[in-house]
Amino acid sequence: MTPLATTRLGRLAGAPARRGVVFRGIPYARPPVGELRFRAPQPPEPWPGTREARRFGASAPQAGAQNWLVRRFAGASAGQSEDCLTLNVWTPGVDGRRRAVLVFIHGGAFLMGSGSTLLYDGARLSARGDVVVVTLNYRLGALGSLALDGVVPAGKEVPANLGLRDQIAALEWVRENIDAFGGDPEAVTVFGESAGAMSVGALLAAPRARGLFRRAILQSGAAHNVSTREQAQRVAEELVARLGAHGRSIEALRGVPLPVLLKAQAETSLALALKLGLAFQPSVDGDLLPEPPHEALLRGASAEVGILAGTNVDEWKLFMLGDWSARRMDEAALRRRFARVLGDSDAEHAVSLYERAQGARSPDAPHERWAAFQSDRIFHGPAAQLLENHATRSRGTYAYSFAWAPPLVGGRIGACHGMELPFVFGAILEPWMRPWLSVAGGAPKLAHRMQEAWIAFAKTGHPGHAELPYWPAYDTGKRQAMRLSRSCRVQPDYGGRALELGRKLG
Helix, strand or coil: CCCEEECCCCEEECEEECCEEEEEEEECCCCCCHHHCCCCCCCCCCCCCEEECCCCCCECCCCCCCCHHHHHHCCCCCCECCCCCEEEEEECCCCCCCEEEEEEECCCCCCCCCCCCHHHCCHHHHHHHCCEEEEECCCCHHHHHCCCCCCCCCHHHCCCCHHHHHHHHHHHHHHHHHHHHCEEEEEEEEEEECHHHHHHHHHCCCHHHCCCCCEEEEECCCCCCCECHHHHHHHHHHHHHHHCCCCCCHHHHHCCCHHHHHHHHHHHHHHHHHHHCCCCCCECCCCCCCCCHHHHHHHCCCCCCEEEEEEECCCCHHHHCCCHHHHCCCHHHHHHHHHHHHCHHHHHHHHHHHHHHHCCCCCCHHHHHHHHHHHHHHHHHHHHHHHHHHHCCCCCEEEEEECCCCCHHHHCCCCCCCCCHHHHCCHHHCCCCHHHHCCCCCHHHHHHHHHHHHHHHHHHCCCCCCCCCCCCCCCCCCCCEEEECCCCEEECCCCHHHHHHHHHHC
């Protein structure tokens, strides 16, 4: 029998899923194409009869899959299109119950990714916890974060942060419709990884997002990846110049062919990477984001929202796989890298700090110290600062540190960026995942414990459960976090070294 759900816009026909049902490709906004390119998301139009919701919608346009591994594990399953504003719902049943809801925002450096990625299949998590799981697409790159005010005539008419606005529109859809799928609109937890977690950090500070979710889980991302107005304008100027549209109208930009836009986007990202890092990310715009999110959290923004945040121990080792020069660097090359990022005056302090932290010198020491530094600077430090800021205003703050490492590439990959995702979604147990991560080393048991923790947090605001040691709330004195690995335990001083580095560097 075909599962049916009746939303405020019309009826949907879903498909059976693992111990439940799934509805795919549900529009939460009108297609942002033609005249709606570079416009805020518009409410979707109702449809007559029953709409098929058995196939995923297209992912947001993105500049190619960088390599086969990305295509396999982070690629979309339904092609790409500017008509991309859809979401997917997994539920144990369309039965009028009011279950906790987990809404996932995918990562991908704000340039790639999709809610239809195989890794994010919500069936296992939904069935295990008797919860509703939602994944979504949002606009990426230039289409999702271009700030045109002051760059082209009438640029003020184009709102910045369109990707964030898409996410808010999806959360508003959840508030209005999730009860039709057996979900409770008053018990929504938003969670995300990498750029998805950075989006959650921004949403915590966005006044328009207030009240759309009760709890938030941030995996390997925090509230620091938000550009200033000046940085966002620099990105827009670079992109418009590469398009040859400087000084032309918004209509001209709306008419740029998508391949041309994506090419200019890639060139802009590369040109500004050293100065800005992620060029296409949210920005302070005086509207959706009135101030930097980490400052808003320190003032008490979203103090009523429970937060679970953490990082993976070896975040940067994922990116080291493609950094051949880093793997061969000696002490002199390491110092040059520190100086390039920090400047000469702070480079020696960093060298000393990471020599102490990483122990005795060895042939591997330079690249190990670089990986530790980048992990602290880009991931551990921002997460620790978010926890510090939120904990000063809220008791509902919890931290984790993911430390499980697979045997891949001789163990060199460690507990790298993204490694926790198959545990959270239960994909570690899928046959297609076993050749990559194996089920050895306590992986199935850890996946069970982590899923139970995420589910418990969504339902109660506390991630603890019977199969874990007691999980204390984070406080700014002890900075306790749950270490998630083959054996789980509470550890103190989460992000201590990263916070020390941040204080030193200002």
